[in-house]
Amino acid sequence: HRHLLGLAGLHPWEITYLLDEAEQWVTLNRGTAKHDGRLAGLTQMNAFFEASTRTLLSFEVAGKRLGADVVNMAVAQSSVKKGETLIDTAITLNAMRADVMVIRHDRSGAVHLIADKVNCPVLNAGDGRHEHPTQGLLDALTIRRRKGRIEGLVVAICGDVLHSRVARSNIHALTTLGAEVRVVGPPTLLPAGVERMGAQRFTDFDAGLDGADVVMMLRVQRERMDGALVPSAREFHALYGLTHKRVERAAPDALVMHPGPMNRGVEIDSAVADDPVRSAITEQVEMGVAVRMACLDVLTRERRGIAA
Numbered sequence: 001h002r003h004l005l006g007l008a009g010l011h012p013w014e015i016t017y018l019l020d021e022a023e024q025w026v027t028l029n030r031g032t033a034k035h036d037g038r039l040a041g042l043t044q045m046n047a048f049f050e051a052s053t054r055t056l057l058s059f060e061v062a063g064k065r066l067g068a069d070v071v072n073m074a075v076a077q078s079s080v081k082k083g084e085t086l087i088d089t090a091i092t093l094n095a096m097r098a099d100v101m102v103i104r105h106d107r108s109g110a111v112h113l114i115a116d117k118v119n120c121p122v123l124n125a126g127d128g129r130h131e132h133p134t135q136g137l138l139d140a141l142t143i144r145r146r147k148g149r150i151e152g153l154v155v156a157i158c159g160d161v162l163h164s165r166v167a168r169s170n171i172h173a174l175t176t177l178g179a180e181v182r183v184v185g186p187p188t189l190l191p192a193g194v195e196r197m198g199a200q201r202f203t204d205f206d207a208g209l210d211g212a213d214v215v216m217m218l219r220v221q222r223e224r225m226d227g228a229l230v231p232s233a234r235e236f237h238a239l240y241g242l243t244h245k246r247v248e249r250a251a252p253d254a255l256v257m258h259p260g261p262m263n264r265g266v267e268i269d270s271a272v273a274d275d276p277v278r279s280a281i282t283e284q285v286e287m288g289v290a291v292r293m294a295c296l297d298v299l300t301r302e303r304r305g306i307a308a
């Protein structure tokens, strides 16, 4: 089966194809009759071992709009709590003849492990610090719709890059599509080797923002830090918090993005997040449903007897 485990290694045409496919679902979702029955009869199982609002709900909405029977595994009330392993859980879902699985897990690589054990396409809804491919696609679609292109744009991905699967998927997607990607943040929160991924590294926020067409802020992920945030939340905001004054450093028509959930007043000020012109944050959520419909459709084509 074809899975969607990450954006690393995808060809530009594969990413562009998924974005192009998503466009029809943006149109459908903006109408009143938001239904297309092409996944009728298929069972989509969502298993989120880590909290989510946007990704879980948009995958559920996406599957239902395409006509699938969507089942959400309630992990907190499941036998995972009795110690059942990830693999045994996956084998159990597989035995119920899921046609597609959507998995989120707090461990990098956990979704790959499941993909190896089941007989259906698996979509990664975020695994640890590794990848969040549908987020990378929805961000690319948002940028492409707002800016008309991706190639040649300067995109600054800012903040807690170290713990961010969103950053990794975006770096892969945006460099593959020809953008100039900068990662910007405190040295303690920048991973080693971003240059190998084709990105430039900045520890000075103002320098990283200079002339950027897109400013993508990331959530400070305290749950993935062993101890206290270094620098502290207050220092972080002073050095790397996106304010109206700071955003003036970027291009005059710079787009402000954030995958959510936001720590308002830490990595981004409310005045910027809610800016009606610059902010694309709610549009990102809207694009999330369309992109997930495209991915569910494309990945289940083989199963539906359609040439993929």
Ligand code: CP
Residues within 6 Å of the ligand: 051, 052, 053, 054, 055, 056, 126, 135, 259, 260, 261
């Ligand atoms: N952006 C994102 O993945 O949000 P959730 O954690 O709410 O799904």
